[in-house]
Amino acid sequence: MPNIDTDVIMPKQFLKRIDREGLAEGVFHDVRRKDDGSLRDDFPLNQPRYKGASIIIGGRNFGCGSSREHAVWGMLQSGIRAVIAPSFAGIFFGNCEKNGLLAIAMDEERVEDLANRVSNAVDPKLSIDILQCEIQVPDGEAISFDIEPVRRQILLEGRDHIEVTLSKAAKIKDFETSHARAFAYLVRRG
Amino acid sequence: MVRPKTLYEKIVETHTVDRIDEKTVLLYVDFHVMNEYTSPQAFAGLREADRPVWHPEGHLAVVDHVNPTRAITSLDDMTDRDARLQIENLGRNCDRHGIELFDLFDARQGIEHVVVPEYGYALPGMVIACGDSHTTTYGALGALGFGIGTSEIEHVLATQTLVYHVLKPMRVRFAGDLPEGVTGKDMVMAFIARAGVAGAVGYAVEFEGPAISALGVEARMTICNMAVEGGARAAMIAPDDRVVEYLRGKQHVPKGTDWDAAVAHWKTLRSDRDADFAKEIIIDMAGIAPQVTWGTSPDQCVPVTGRVPDPQSLGEKSDREAALRALDYMGLEPGTSLTEVPVNHVFIGSCTNSRIADLRAAARVLQGRHVAPGIKAIAVPGSQAVKRQAEEEGLADVFRHAGFEWRGSGCSMCLAMNDDVIPAGERCASSTNRNFEGRQGRGARTHLMSPAMVAAAAVTGHITDVRDLMRETNLEKV
Numbered sequence: 001m002p003n004i005d006t007d008v009i010m011p012k013q014f015l016k017r018i019d020r021e022g023l024a025e026g027v028f029h030d031v032r033r034k035d036d037g038s039l040r041d042d043f044p045l046n047q048p049r050y051k052g053a054s055i056i057i058g059g060r061n062f063g064c065g066s067s068r069e070h071a072v073w074g075m076l077q078s079g080i081r082a083v084i085a086p087s088f089a090g091i092f093f094g095n096c097e098k099n100g101l102l103a104i105a106m107d108e109e110r111v112e113d114l115a116n117r118v119s120n121a122v123d124p125k126l127s128i129d130i131l132q133c134e135i136q137v138p139d140g141e142a143i144s145f146d147i148e149p150v151r152r153q154i155l156l157e158g159r160d161h162i163e164v165t166l167s168k169a170a171k172i173k174d175f176e177t178s179h180a181r182a183f184a185y186l187v188r189r190g
Numbered sequence: 191m192v193r194p195k196t197l198y199e200k201i202v203e204t205h206t207v208d209r210i211d212e213k214t215v216l217l218y219v220d221f222h223v224m225n226e227y228t229s230p231q232a233f234a235g236l237r238e239a240d241r242p243v244w245h246p247e248g249h250l251a252v253v254d255h256v257n258p259t260r261a262i263t264s265l266d267d268m269t270d271r272d273a274r275l276q277i278e279n280l281g282r283n284c285d286r287h288g289i290e291l292f293d294l295f296d297a298r299q300g301i302e303h304v305v306v307p308e309y310g311y312a313l314p315g316m317v318i319a320c321g322d323s324h325t326t327t328y329g330a331l332g333a334l335g336f337g338i339g340t341s342e343i344e345h346v347l348a349t350q351t352l353v354y355h356v357l358k359p360m361r362v363r364f365a366g367d368l369p370e371g372v373t374g375k376d377m378v379m380a381f382i383a384r385a386g387v388a389g390a391v392g393y394a395v396e397f398e399g400p401a402i403s404a405l406g407v408e409a410r411m412t413i414c415n416m417a418v419e420g421g422a423r424a425a426m427i428a429p430d431d432r433v434v435e436y437l438r439g440k441q442h443v444p445k446g447t448d449w450d451a452a453v454a455h456w457k458t459l460r461s462d463r464d465a466d467f468a469k470e471i472i473i474d475m476a477g478i479a480p481q482v483t484w485g486t487s488p489d490q491c492v493p494v495t496g497r498v499p500d501p502q503s504l505g506e507k508s509d510r511e512a513a514l515r516a517l518d519y520m521g522l523e524p525g526t527s528l529t530e531v532p533v534n535h536v537f538i539g540s541c542t543n544s545r546i547a548d549l550r551a552a553a554r555v556l557q558g559r560h561v562a563p564g565i566k567a568i569a570v571p572g573s574q575a576v577k578r579q580a581e582e583e584g585l586a587d588v589f590r591h592a593g594f595e596w597r598g599s600g601c602s603m604c605l606a607m608n609d610d611v612i613p614a615g616e617r618c619a620s621s622t623n624r625n626f627e628g629r630q631g632r633g634a635r636t637h638l639m640s641p642a643m644v645a646a647a648a649v650t651g652h653i654t655d656v657r658d659l660m661r662e663t664n665l666e667k668v
Contacts, residue, residue, distance in 0.1 A: 001511065001512060002388075002508045003387050003388070003487050003512065005487075005624075005626045007605075007624070007626040007627070007628060007629050008627055008628065012605055012606060012607050015607065016227070016256065016270070016272035016273060016276065016607070017230070017272065017276075018230035018231070018234070018275060018279045019230070019231065019234065030627070030628045030632050031628075035633070059508060060508070061387060061388035061421065064387055064421070065419075065624060065626060066323055066624075067228065067322055067337040067338065067339055068339075069228070069231075070340075087388060087391065089388070089391060090355075090391060090421070090423040091338065091339060094338070094342065098339060098341035098342065099341065148213075150210075150211050150214065161341070161345060161353065162239070162241070162344065165216065165345065165348075165351060165353065166348065168207070168208055168216065171207055171208050171216075172207055172216075172218075172244075172349060172350065172351060175207040176218075176245075176350075179205075179218060183315075183455070184451070185448035185449070185451045185455075186220065186313065186316070186444070186452075
């Protein structure tokens, strides 16, 4: 399914908190339920064979729509550590980066192939090696994926992104000084 | 010889604090806007790390997403305790850090992307970030506006910068003149239908063409606002004299000689003649009619003169599956004329279409008419200022006499975080930007269109070509 949007991943009723708690419940909350509130048998995350899933295989433009980072927090809280899809929407991709949720973009055919192998496998397990940049599939084969070195480093090191930027505080101050000179009208308005 | 640059590249260049790698820069954020539902965790993070706000004057907070639009006199009247807490929490956070706030009872309150331009906070050439995807709205003023997540909000609060992945420039040219009865909303919907919801992913879009130049600034805001639904994380239009006149005299624009200097600079904010765009689309205005969505994605959209498509006729397997699912959710049969689709609710509002120009357009259709029996209609002006102006112009009376509820301002039924919710299975003609499953309420069925088209649907009780409706009136008048 292409274009899985963040309203579907994390419906609005879960956006009302001032903390990040309790979001696991919200993940695909409405689409995985029938009108009477009971869980649908045909929704993958409701099926016993996918219980405890930590990897999601999605369609193109995964995470489109609203900027709500709650979608990523909820996915992490429900145990999801990675999403594999042909492509990701921009804001969602950035939110994944900021939270250590691995977002792997791969050609649509390869994603479909992977999805088929998982569906057909008796034991649907994948393993992702971020050092080797490989996905181990059920039948033992390893599929390689691309990830930008900078992103990979951020994931592995888990550094505080704000701390990294604040180490450049002097540069920011210098910029502000020259920016104010170049665009004085911007700085002086009330 | 300096390489020709696009407007987008010029703004990124003048705001680059540091180059991080070949695709990433540390980008300075001139202005940052916050609301009550994406900022709480950012402020909490700041507090936990014991960090101050880098530049308190560089931010504005607004209450807009969770507040009721029915009149209340105090927060005690709010029944939604969580929403109330979010509003109070935003007040505390802004107070603690000395950040300007338009809270619920402020005369300047409204939808963030409506009030920011209203008070002259958004200027051409600025970089503006906000924890909301429709921040692309400010592109209509020639600013680089884009949505960010909560972690990035915290980063902006702490550093006034963002770690920013530079986009590739894309040009969308509207060729030809604006046909009668076609609005900015229809233009952006036609763009999304053509490009697809991922058509502009990874790109900064620049809109141009005679039809764009002919539009008022508020219509341009509609286009830049909704461009994010085509995947664009930046959407801009080069500022021209109309933009200058729009900004003149607004509260926070530069004054005196600063104004002259600003206007002189803004005239340079355009793509160089020979600038390279990585992708280009040309949309012929001649073929464009008022647009309506039939499905659960903004690109599942046809002219109002068209029909619900047959999923089997779609090329890609995944598009066929998505269309089948959408038709099932929306309760529509392939081949149905859009004008045969009845509605139960109509909503005029949202950051896409709730400004004074939008209300005027809807009022022109509603003048002397009444909503059809059984239709529930609400109009939510984009801000308290828009509401006051609409009342002064007599538009509020037109809405009320036509049978609309005339409400206070906020995001309201666009995403139904407050009590303005569409019940399951019911259909809403909506001047908003997203028709996703469950957006306006679990099981709610949304049809996106322009405000004038919403008004037409209100009057007839079904999706209607507003041009036909207005033609009938003119005949009757004669």
